Amino acid sequence: MQRQWVAEAIAKIQADFQRSADTHLIKLDLPDLQGIDIYLKDESTHPTGSLKHRLARSLFLYALCNGKINQHTTIIEASSGSTAISEVYFSRLLGLRFIAVMAKSTSIEKIKQIQHYGGECFLVDATDLIYAKSEALAEELQGYYMDQFTNAERATDWRGNNNIADSIFKQMKNEPNPIPKHIVMSAGTGGTSATLGRYIRYHQLTTELTVVDPENSIFYDYFLTANKALTHNKYSLIEGIGRPRVEPSFITSVIDHMMRISDKESIATMLWLETLLGRRVGPSTGTNMMGVLKIAKRMHEQGETGSIVTLLCDRGDRYHKSYYNPQWVASHIGDISQQQNNLTGYFV
Numbered sequence: 001m002q003r004q005w006v007a008e009a010i011a012k013i014q015a016d017f018q019r020s021a022d023t024h025l026i027k028l029d030l031p032d033l034q035g036i037d038i039y040l041k042d043e044s045t046h047p048t049g050s051l052k053h054r055l056a057r058s059l060f061l062y063a064l065c066n067g068k069i070n071q072h073t074t075i076i077e078a079s080s081g082s083t084a085i086s087e088v089y090f091s092r093l094l095g096l097r098f099i100a101v102m103a104k105s106t107s108i109e110k111i112k113q114i115q116h117y118g119g120e121c122f123l124v125d126a127t128d129l130i131y132a133k134s135e136a137l138a139e140e141l142q143g144y145y146m147d148q149f150t151n152a153e154r155a156t157d158w159r160g161n162n163n164i165a166d167s168i169f170k171q172m173k174n175e176p177n178p179i180p181k182h183i184v185m186s187a188g189t190g191g192t193s194a195t196l197g198r199y200i201r202y203h204q205l206t207t208e209l210t211v212v213d214p215e216n217s218i219f220y221d222y223f224l225t226a227n228k229a230l231t232h233n234k235y236s237l238i239e240g241i242g243r244p245r246v247e248p249s250f251i252t253s254v255i256d257h258m259m260r261i262s263d264k265e266s267i268a269t270m271l272w273l274e275t276l277l278g279r280r281v282g283p284s285t286g287t288n289m290m291g292v293l294k295i296a297k298r299m300h301e302q303g304e305t306g307s308i309v310t311l312l313c314d315r316g317d318r319y320h321k322s323y324y325n326p327q328w329v330a331s332h333i334g335d336i337s338q339q340q341n342n343l344t345g346y347f348v
């Protein structure tokens, strides 16, 4: 009976995948960076609007194939919002109750979207409380805590199977420089950077992986010190990335370089991307793109050519009231005019 349900659940997820299209790899039109081609893998076009759609699919398959979910299981997740939106989509597909445990600072747009799919939101006072509350709820309801921050790196088949790395490299095939010199990605769970780094090694590619980290995140310090016990008492202001503790899913051994990007740089770059693309992207895409521009500038100065790939992680429509509101930016991030002016310096 339960095996039957699990088999049907997996078939439903596979059928959903079959109905889905792959995400686009956008080539940016930046004529001033001669010989350096920049690409954005647009993860905002998944049905639930972010790269977390891939993660949620992988986490559900991982849990189902490990015998952790049946037709009566309540799914619980600790999230800053985007993962919960993607997981509630799959919970609904399988007819399962879903509860997101989130900090009360989570944007109302994200909360509404979770509720739209029939999910419940349990709000706690601060980000560092989401883990323990999720565990407690799972115990109380005999549910299953998805635990993205632990399971992200292991739920994805890093060798291939159409993961994000596989998709990027296949889409690059007919480009002038098909093997990127650099891939740049930020880290929330660290799952995506782990998949990219492992894939690069497995396929014996020369691509270097750079992880960009925002302010108030512990990942960069951990990369430098290898001290897993480090914590930070502040929270990243860039939604989706940067963590106050070293997440188990964050794997430094497959990362070639890390770079700190200031929040002002991230937001200035996010706004600049809006003018370049004609649509709004989320703030972590600004962080990613700032990393790309710094690498591109260095390559340009050293006379190097080649391609650089990064991710467009989510759309801007989740952030109208925050990062796209100048007053909010002025009071939370500060005056970004200097960083906006500096952007022109990348195209000399």
Ligand SMILES: *Cc1c(COP(=O)(O)O)cnc(C)c1O
Residues within 6 Å of the ligand: 050, 051, 052, 082, 083, 152, 186, 187, 188, 189, 190, 191, 192, 193, 239, 240, 241, 282, 284, 285, 313, 314
């Ligand atoms: C989760 C997330 C990231 C980081 O991806 P991970 O694979 O979790 O490291 C970046 N941007 C956004 C918007 C995210 O939601």
